[in-house]
Amino acid sequence: MENNKDMLISINNLKKYFPLKKSSFLQKEKLYVKANDGITINIHRGETFGLVGESGCGKSTMGRVLLQLYPQTQGNTVYYGRTIYEYKPAYVAKFLKNLPSHVSKLKSLQEKASKITETEDVHNFAADDADRVYHQLAHLAGGLIYSKDLSKAGQLLYEEYQAGCKVVEAAANMETDSAAKAAYEQAVEKQEELRRQLDKLRSDCEQNEAFLKAEKLWDHGIDLGLLSKEELRILRQDIQIIFQDPYSSLNPRLTVGQLISEPLVGHKKFKKGSQELEDYVIEIMEKCGLDRYFIHRYPHQFSGGQRQRIGIARALALNPKFIVCDEAVSALDVSIQSQILNLLQDLKQKENLTYLFISHDLSVVKYISDRIGVMYLGNMVESAPSERIFENPLHPYTEALLNAIPTTDVHNKELQILEGDIPSPVNPPKGCKFHTRCKFAFDKCKECTPDWVEVEPNHFVACHLRTK
Amino acid sequence: MKLLEINNLHTYFETKRGLIKAVNGVTLSLEEGRTLGIVGESGSGKSQTAMSILKLFEKNQKIYEGEIKFMGKNISDSTAKEMSHIRGNDISMIFQEPMTSLNPIFTVNRQISEVLRLHQGMSKKEAEEQSIKMLESVKIANPQRVNKSYPFELSGGMRQRVMIAMALACKPKLLIADEPTTALDVTIQAQILRLMNDLKAETGTSIIFITHDLGVINQMADDVAVMYCGQVVETAPVDKIFQKSEYIHPYTEGLLTSIPRLDSDPKKRLDAIPGAVPHPLNLPKGCKFAPRCKYATDKCRNEEPELKAVSPDHNIRCFFPVKRGDK
Numbered sequence: 001m002e003n004n005k006d007m008l009i010s011i012n013n014l015k016k017y018f019p020l021k022k023s024s025f026l027q028k029e030k031l032y033v034k035a036n037d038g039i040t041i042n043i044h045r046g047e048t049f050g051l052v053g054e055s056g057c058g059k060s061t062m063g064r065v066l067l068q069l070y071p072q073t074q075g076n077t078v079y080y081g082r083t084i085y086e087y088k089p090a091y092v093a094k095f096l097k098n099l100p101s102h103v104s105k106l107k108s109l110q111e112k113a114s115k116i117t118e119t120e121d122v123h124n125f126a127a128d129d130a131d132r133v134y135h136q137l138a139h140l141a142g143g144l145i146y147s148k149d150l151s152k153a154g155q156l157l158y159e160e161y162q163a164g165c166k167v168v169e170a171a172a173n174m175e176t177d178s179a180a181k182a183a184y185e186q187a188v189e190k191q192e193e194l195r196r197q198l199d200k201l202r203s204d205c206e207q208n209e210a211f212l213k214a215e216k217l218w219d220h221g222i223d224l225g226l227l228s229k230e231e232l233r234i235l236r237q238d239i240q241i242i243f244q245d246p247y248s249s250l251n252p253r254l255t256v257g258q259l260i261s262e263p264l265v266g267h268k269k270f271k272k273g274s275q276e277l278e279d280y281v282i283e284i285m286e287k288c289g290l291d292r293y294f295i296h297r298y299p300h301q302f303s304g305g306q307r308q309r310i311g312i313a314r315a316l317a318l319n320p321k322f323i324v325c326d327e328a329v330s331a332l333d334v335s336i337q338s339q340i341l342n343l344l345q346d347l348k349q350k351e352n353l354t355y356l357f358i359s360h361d362l363s364v365v366k367y368i369s370d371r372i373g374v375m376y377l378g379n380m381v382e383s384a385p386s387e388r389i390f391e392n393p394l395h396p397y398t399e400a401l402l403n404a405i406p407t408t409d410v411h412n413k414e415l416q417i418l419e420g421d422i423p424s425p426v427n428p429p430k431g432c433k434f435h436t437r438c439k440f441a442f443d444k445c446k447e448c449t450p451d452w453v454e455v456e457p458n459h460f461v462a463c464h465l466r467t468k
Numbered sequence: 469m470k471l472l473e474i475n476n477l478h479t480y481f482e483t484k485r486g487l488i489k490a491v492n493g494v495t496l497s498l499e500e501g502r503t504l505g506i507v508g509e510s511g512s513g514k515s516q517t518a519m520s521i522l523k524l525f526e527k528n529q530k531i532y533e534g535e536i537k538f539m540g541k542n543i544s545d546s547t548a549k550e551m552s553h554i555r556g557n558d559i560s561m562i563f564q565e566p567m568t569s570l571n572p573i574f575t576v577n578r579q580i581s582e583v584l585r586l587h588q589g590m591s592k593k594e595a596e597e598q599s600i601k602m603l604e605s606v607k608i609a610n611p612q613r614v615n616k617s618y619p620f621e622l623s624g625g626m627r628q629r630v631m632i633a634m635a636l637a638c639k640p641k642l643l644i645a646d647e648p649t650t651a652l653d654v655t656i657q658a659q660i661l662r663l664m665n666d667l668k669a670e671t672g673t674s675i676i677f678i679t680h681d682l683g684v685i686n687q688m689a690d691d692v693a694v695m696y697c698g699q700v701v702e703t704a705p706v707d708k709i710f711q712k713s714e715y716i717h718p719y720t721e722g723l724l725t726s727i728p729r730l731d732s733d734p735k736k737r738l739d740a741i742p743g744a745v746p747h748p749l750n751l752p753k754g755c756k757f758a759p760r761c762k763y764a765t766d767k768c769r770n771e772e773p774e775l776k777a778v779s780p781d782h783n784i785r786c787f788f789p790v791k792r793g794d795k
Contacts, residue, residue, distance in 0.1 A: 006767040029720060048666070054653035054654070054655060054656075055653055059686070062707070143639075243643050274600070301746050303745075305565045305744055313482065318643055322595065331511040333680065334508060334509065334680060334682075334723060334726060334727050335722060335723065335726055335740065335741040335745075336509075336744060337726075337727075338726035338727065338739070338740035339740040339741075341738055341740075342737055342740055345737070360653065360654070362654070362730065363727065363730050364728055366728065366730060367728030367732070367738070368728075369473045390730065400655060401655065402730075403526050403657045403658075404654040404657065404658035405654055405730065406657075406658075406661070406681065406683030406686060406687045407683050407686065407729065407731075408682050408683055408709050408724065408727075408729065408731060409685050409710075409731070410686065410706070410708050410710045410711050410712075411687070413686065413687060414664065415658040415661065415687065416658070417655075417658050417659055417662055418658070418659075419653040419659070421623045421625060421626070421656070422623075422653075455675070457742075
């Protein structure tokens, strides 16, 4: 397990299914477009994670599910930009106060799931449900979900959580009020005392594998899937998105100034129409390479590249920690594309940002990313540090993708062809989803789904060829 | 033999706000059996040059000056009737977005047959057989079924194959492909590029290939023309553009250095061309590229350079072509 401290977002078994309308009244089975089908990755602070794949592979869906613009069907998305003590989401208290009932629900789900693997019912979510609830609980309670005295564990955890909230509150007060120092120290002491009691409770538990596994998951991240709408709205000042099409993503009736100040007013950072707001908007605009006199212009007066700068300025206005760039440069001309890439790189360094950079253009992704994930039909097939993906691609699909890019190298013109089209995500092939187009496919590929394996440090791949 | 010669072509749009000089003095030529690649950013006039060859014009658009010689005959002042004989028969075109250029309410068969019946006078039955043969030749796996399908039933790559089959149905001498792979995924793009190269080798059709992607140009073209603001700024054989020439136009150099490449160093900042393409109603005086050019002098800002040969098959429109380092 990686160090949770430098993780910003952790995704576990993320699934997003879009239900399809029944084509006839007699149709029994409910069909889904499986846009994301079980993705597990971590994104670290200050890195750029590039996501590549052909159109329809689910990369944009994943970006949007991360922001919870689409509610996830299954899985957990945990955000570490703030702790639960700072943010105090409502679900924490709800879970900790009723720990025993939640754990018994988990147990019944796990039982149900274990039965289902025998009958192989594909459209039953029991296993996923069990996994999701397990992670939700383990993030909050760690190994204590196996404690014999669950109500006591829940009570102690809840008290510790409240104490933690007080510590954060008192720390914030200290900056303005010197008298708050005593309150702060008191709160810290209380929290430490409660933590000692929790440790004792933990040592009473059986130190088996299951306990240690859950214990490792125990952290103070925020599970985005459990937040209410309003909580999410507030949290979105931390996580922002830049869209592909700078033409349709800007409201044509608002001026640049209004577009950029809208989120600032919405999150009550500034008063509408105030001088401070205007100064701040101008500061942001200049940071993004827009002249200050553009503030009263409308989007249609700008070229594509400048519109994209407006989109970036709007995303940056709230000082986010994490930005999803969804094909942010794909609609731009080559000479403008490089300007925007340079701008994104500069801003990342200055503002200490983390990007999820989604693109179908591998050379752009290679240029900007620290790590790259390759997606195919809703699954991640390979993920590795940027150079390793190009030096040593381990999945046949990654290799095919790399060999299909036309380069400007005059000596090496031969493109390798990957035959066939992408299968439908409604009814993806069984086993490894790539086997229909893979030249190395053998019998096992048609039957079993390959596991997500770490073959060298930080290099994950899901392919039977690499796990023999 | 020269199949197509364009001399000093000017195609303008008349608008309320003034003349838009979309094609502003283009001179190009294409030898039989070769592929000419035209690169440029959006608004550089590359598509309008192609549209001018076929005279596929908007109402307010017209050729103001210049001539287009196809097989030795000037077609720039042909009548609409003459043009309709040429279109689809001698010269055909493939467009960027295969969904919008195929008619959604007719089957593939009907759309391919239409060309054959019109230009070759085939009967319905002959045309259908030929249509299936054409689909086979573009390597569609199940031609009988696809022939009866509607465009919405096909994937993007398949639609582009159908477009190619339709364009090649009458064995044209010249095929104009306007960004045929831009809307496709890389793996599908590679399939289509390979197909076009194979078909060219089989039929000997000359191709004008328009794209903004230098990598694709390297795959497809024998000769390259780089366009900027309605003008050709550089023409050369493909090898010379990418490597083997002594001189290069500053814009071409900018295009080559500004794109991230798979073999480039990711830590280095990209050498972006500053600014943006000027508005067509407000073109700069002198060299059109001067405002964005890092080598520009006062001469560039006041006088307009001519397309001049730096070596027999290499022309550059620049007073001070950039000397290439040892690469």
